Amino acid sequence: MTKAWKKNLESIPSLLKENEYRHGVSAVSASSIGTQYFCEMKLDQSYIHGEIETEEKSEGDVLHEELLAMEATTQKTLLEDIETRRLVVASFPLAAEAEGLVLVGVPDAVIFQKGRPTHVVELKTIRRDASILYDGQRAQTTIYGLLLDQVGFDCRDLKLVVVKLRREAPMSEQQKSQFLDALTSALISDKNLNTLASKADGHLVPHSFPYRRDEAIRILSVTRGYWLNQRTAQPTSNPNKCRACEFRKICPSSLARE
Ligand code: SF4
Numbered sequence: 001m002t003k004a005w006k007k008n009l010e011s012i013p014s015l016l017k018e019n020e021y022r023h024g025v026s027a028v029s030a031s032s033i034g035t036q037y038f039c040e041m042k043l044d045q046s047y048i049h050g051e052i053e054t055e056e057k058s059e060g061d062v063l064h065e066e067l068l069a070m071e072a073t074t075q076k077t078l079l080e081d082i083e084t085r086r087l088v089v090a091s092f093p094l095a096a097e098a099e100g101l102v103l104v105g106v107p108d109a110v111i112f113q114k115g116r117p118t119h120v121v122e123l124k125t126i127r128r129d130a131s132i133l134y135d136g137q138r139a140q141t142t143i144y145g146l147l148l149d150q151v152g153f154d155c156r157d158l159k160l161v162v163v164k165l166r167r168e169a170p171m172s173e174q175q176k177s178q179f180l181d182a183l184t185s186a187l188i189s190d191k192n193l194n195t196l197a198s199k200a201d202g203h204l205v206p207h208s209f210p211y212r213r214d215e216a217i218r219i220l221s222v223t224r225g226y227w228l229n230q231r232t233a234q235p236t237s238n239p240n241k242c243r244a245c246e247f248r249k250i251c252p253s254s255l256a257r258e
Contacts (some may be wrong), residue, residue, distance in 0.1 A: 004152035006079050012095040019102050021227040023047040027095060028227050030105030030147065034140030036223050038241065043226075044233035045247040052246040060125045063167060067179040068108055068123060088112040089184050096150030099220040101227060107144040111184055116154045119187050120144045120211075122162045130164040130205040137162050138209070139219045145211035146220075158211040161187060169203035 019026045035043045046052075070091060073081075081088045089111050095104045111119040122141045141160040149155045163183065171179075186193040187206075197204055225231045235253030242248050242256040 003083065006083070008096065008151045009075070009079065009092075009094075012093065015095050015097065015102055016104070021101070022229055025227075027102040027104040030103065030107075030140045030143035033143050033219065033223050034136040036226065037134070037136030037139050039236035039245070040226055040233045041235035041251060041253050042241075042245055042247060045251050049247065049250060054246050056127070059167060063125045063165075064108075064123060066176045067125075067165075069177070070109075070180070082112050083115055085112075086114060087184075087188075089180065094144070094147035094151060096147050098146055098150050099217060099224060101220065101224055103143060103147055103150075105140075105144050105147055107141075109180065109184075110144075110148065111187060113188065116156075117148050117158050120148070120158065120160050121183065121187070122160075124162060124164050125167050126164055127167055130166050130202065133162055133164070133207040137207075139223075142211065142216045142219055146213065146216035149211070149213060149216075155211055155213075159187075159208050160211050162207045164205045164207065166203040 016026045021028060032043055035046075068091065070089070073090075075092070078088075078090055078092060082090070089109055091106060091109050093104065093106050095102060097103070107120050108123045109119075109121040110117050111121070120141055122137065122144070124137060138160075141162050145155060145158055145160050148158065182196065186196040187208075193206055193208070197206055226233060235251070236242065236255075239255040242251070242254045245251070245254070245256070248254045248256040
């Protein structure tokens with residue numbers, strides 16, 4: 001008998017067809033929900049004016065690609081691997097409905113052991129303090145957990161891991177190419193995870209917490225009104241966020257003074 005998660009992953013295109021949320025989107029992404037926690041107005045501005053490329057974003061994207069490089073495969077092969085192999089690490093699109101919203105997301109990596117997701121990994125390359133985990137980063141990763149849950153995977157032992165890595169971290173090309181393998185080995189043995197973090201001397205901090213469905217539903221109860229056009233976009237009240245925001249010169253709610 002075909003497993004429910006297989007059927008659900010294969011039928012993602014039909015799930016995305018009939019919805020229209022704010023700004024005409026057919027599904028709400030986990031990363032957008034994360035941005036809502038930083039500043040909902042910023043998300044709104046990015047839909048109105050388009051994304052503004054910054055040097056910081058481009059730098060982060062390049063490093064991301066280098067650290068999380070994976071072999072391409074087909075969906076059919078991936079689903080068979082998840083079902084039959086002892087260990088699979090993959091990044092692939094997820095979509096599912098929850099609390100009246102169709103959600104989508106592509107986690108940086110999901111570790112499957114014997115057919116069950118055990119870790120969702122979200123990598124954040126940053127310039128600042130790696131020891132701080134922001135609410136938006138926690139929310140984004142929690143929604144990835146909910147997506148796996150709604151798709152039908154057994155998520156009872158699922159851990160969510162936001163890995164924060166300072167861009168200044170000295171890494172050779174070899175260390176970069178082995179990063180994902182080293183991280184996977186460390187994650188599947190908590191002891192080694194502490195060793196990996198302590199060797200990095202504050203440049204790499206993994207923030208690990210268990211997936212909780214009730215927390216994911218709470219996040220949606222806070223954020224869904226925006227997508228359903230039930231309220232206006234809420235701006236941040238923190239001027240420091242505005243000072244660092246690429247929309248500060250055009251945003252009507254900016255608290256940054258030039
Ligand atoms: S300028 Fe401030 S209020 Fe406006 S989008 Fe940016 S962070 Fe939000």
